[in-house]
Amino acid sequence: MSSLLHRPRLDADGLVRALRARLPQVGPQRATTAAGVEVIGVSVARDRVREVWDEWRGRHGETGWWPFVTLLSPDALARSSRHSGVDAAALEDLMAEVLRQDHDARAASVVVSALRWSAWEDSGEDREEWCDDYDPDRLAPRLGPQLAEPLPGVSRWGCGDRDVFRGRNRRWLNFVAVRGGHEVPVVLPYVIGTGNWCGYGDRFLTPADDAALLRRWHEQWGAGLFLAQGAYLELVVDRPPLDPRGAAQAATELMGYCRDTVQAPRSAGDGMVRSSVWSLWWD
Template structure:
């Protein structure tokens, strides 16, 4: 149990069985209410995290209520605007073509640069949960279970589950648990994205219905670019690849 009263149950499984166990318990979420996610820390290690120990029970209850009632589409859109403004005002040089910078965050401008619609999504592969080369080749993973309505509530209940470190440079703004919840809920509703792996600055989402057409892929690529510039450097490439894939792997430097 975290200091804020959040219960986390975990089981250690062989790395090669991680996806199988996660899929099985994801399918049971509707009956159990417990959402599984994969990580490397034990539940005890996670519960003792610095950010977990600073919150009271009433703060968690208030945040969960806000996460349920907030306009997650509007909040996600504001993150896109903040990232675009930061890029244009703080990163772009005076001699740069600012319109090309803005195009990275504008799906309507990005879509014509993407490949035509495809019939089937690309089958994504986990980089960190199941790859034997990841994280010092550890042979096991932890599958944690948290009682939530949907996986998008996990960052609210467990703010140290992963961290978007470089977002603090976006106009001195740091993303809050409600920001993370908003973008994950939007991606869940739009494309069936679900929290799969979370650890430190690493995040992976299993995406059941990734966008296959240029407009949808452009929307996803622009939002992925804004959310994780460290991984998504080129929105055009991302719109043709990861955005249309069943696995989104993100990493913040």
């Protein structure tokens, strides 16, 4: 029986050779998770990691390996207790679920669950305000006019002057064989730690939920997974929504996914979602 996991154009040895040729000053490291997923990584200076990530993301179609930034080496990532509990059979089942799901419908279900929970928590005027926040058609008229170009993106977690991990001068650029960045949390389950999202009522976020939203945002706005570090997630967005309706849609979906970061969709709709970097964090 053939595997549902992605088969890259370049095998692991080929990727290692390509990394050594392009980054001769750093030796690639390799590790394998309990489910048999190979992780290949290189240590990169913090001030260069975006540049190097851009290059290798651009080569994804050529290699079949998606790069993402983290503080964990391949070995530390593979040995993580979160990943050690997932065997090959469980991973195949998870990938089958992801491949057959309607990712737009699943993404919408996350937002609906968040709205229902918020409405259950609050009552009266507060409940009506939540409905305004979660309905793009009601939110859009409250946002600013269309922008001519994206706002400058500021990395809060991966690199740059506002990077909260700037005390650590190097980052790991790890590679996994996937069809796109949306499959990273599938082959490395719970590489994104959604913290106390933990569920609106009886609804719990799963790697399939992460994959659905990440794929939707990639298709809609060119969002690519840049950093995954536990409770921290960062996306580089090639075509952020610049019009009020698109910004409202993105803001409501981001609020449904990560209310710890997007607590005020109006501010997010006029700010972060119209920029080239989306930084999310779960408390």
